[in-house]
Amino acid sequence: MANRVVITNGRVLDPSIGLDEVSNIYIMGGRVASIKASASDDSPLEEGAPGLDVIDATGKLVVPGLVDIHTHLREPGYEYKETVSTGAGAAAAGGFTTILCMANTLPVNDNQSVTRYILKQAESAAVRVLPIGAVSLGLKGKTITEMGELKEAGCVAFSDDGMPVKDAGLMRRALEYSAGVGKAIITHAEEPELVRDGVMNEGPVSTRLGLPGIPNVAEDSMIARDIQLxxxxxxxxxxxxxxxxxGVDLIRAAQARGVKVTAEVAPHHITLTDSRVIGYDTNAKMNPPLRRDGDIEALIEGLNDGTIGSIATDHAPHSVIEKDVEFACAANGIIGLETAFSLVYGLVLDGRLSLERMVEAMTISPAKAIGLECGSIRVGAAADITIIDLGAEWTVEADSIRSRSKNTPYIGVTMKGRVQQTIVGGKTVFTAS
Ligand SMILES: [Zn+2]
Known part of the structure; x- marks a missing residue:
C-alpha cells in the first residue's frame, strides 16, 4: 500500500462535516490528511511519484465508507451460509467499510471467547468487522450476559437479535447495565404471543394466500415497551x-420527550410490500415481514425527518437448504450488503429521499447510534472511503454475488448507482470490474 493516496475531482459528500463539493482527498498513513476543493487546489499531485497513488474520481460520488450496524455473518457455526471473510467481501463490494455482526451464531456470542474468535477472523477480513454481544446467555432470554466482559473483549453493542427479549424484567436490567457500560441495546421488537405461527404480514394478502399473519401490533407493542423501559x-x-x-410514530414521540432511542430501517422494508409474497417466493419471507404501502410511506417519512436515523441491511444469509422449501418452513431474511446502496438510491431517483440524507443514514448516523468512531472523512479520521458511480446501471446476477448465500429477491433486477471502489484505512479493498 502506498503511504500516500489522493482521490481527485470527485463530488465529496460527507454530511458529518457538511461537505458537498468537488474535492481532492489526501490520505497519509491510512488517515485523511486534508481535503481541498479541486477548483482551488494548487498542490502539485506529483503524478507517478513513488509511493503516491492517484485515484481519479472525476464524475463520481465520494462518501465516507458505508457503515452497516446490522449483519449476520454466521461464523462460528454456520459457515456454509457465510463466514466473517465472505461476509466482509460482500460488504466491501457493497461499499461498506465497517459492519457489525449479530450474536446469533453457534455458539452464541455471549462470552469473551466467541467475541475474540470473531475478532480473530476479522483481522484478515476486507472490512472492519465489529461484534455485537448477546443480551442473554444463549439468546434464551433467561440470564443476562456479562456485558462488561463482552465490552472488554470488543463487543460494541448488545442484542438478542433474531429473538425478542420476551422478559420485560430482563430487558429492564439489560438497559440498566448497558447504561453502565455506555453501550446501546439493540431491540428486535416482536411480541411472540402476537406473532405465534405467523409467517407474513397480517392483512388482505395473507388472507388471500391463506397464510398465518403477523400483525403490526406485534412490533408496535414491543417497541412501546422497550421505549418505556x-x-x-x-x-x-x-x-x-x-x-x-x-413504530415510527412511537419512536418519534419518544425522541421528542428526550428518550435515548434511535432506529434503523432495512432497504427491503422501504422497497417491497407484502404483495411480493404472492407466488410464495421464500425470498420475500423476513422478520419483521414485508408490510404495506402505508407503512413504507411512514418509514420513508421517518427517514426524511430523522426519526429513523439509520439504514441497516439485516444481511441474513441462508442456503438453499433453508430457503428452497415450503413458504411456512423457510428461514427468515435475505442477503443485503451488495444491493443496499443501489436499492436506497432508487428512492433518491424517485425524489422520495435526498441523497444527503441517504448518505447520512448509511454513514455518520449509524456510527453515532452505536457510538463508533467511523462514518466521517473529517481530517484525521481513518481513510474509509467509498467511490460510487451514480450513473452506472447494473443487474443483480447470482453468479456475481460475493456473499456465500444467494437468497435475495433482487436477482435479475437492474439497479442504478454502483459502488466503484471501496477503501479501508487508505487501502483499496474492492474495485468494480
Ligand atoms: Zn432482527
Missing part, C-alpha cells in the same frame, strides 16, 4: 429493522 432506566435503546407506521 429506556425511559425508566436512562439506557440507550436502538430499534432494529422498524417496519411499521406505528
Amino acid at each position: 429506556a425511559e425508566l432506566t436512562g439506557g440507550r435503546l436502538h430499534v432494529a429493522h422498524v417496519s411499521t407506521r406505528g
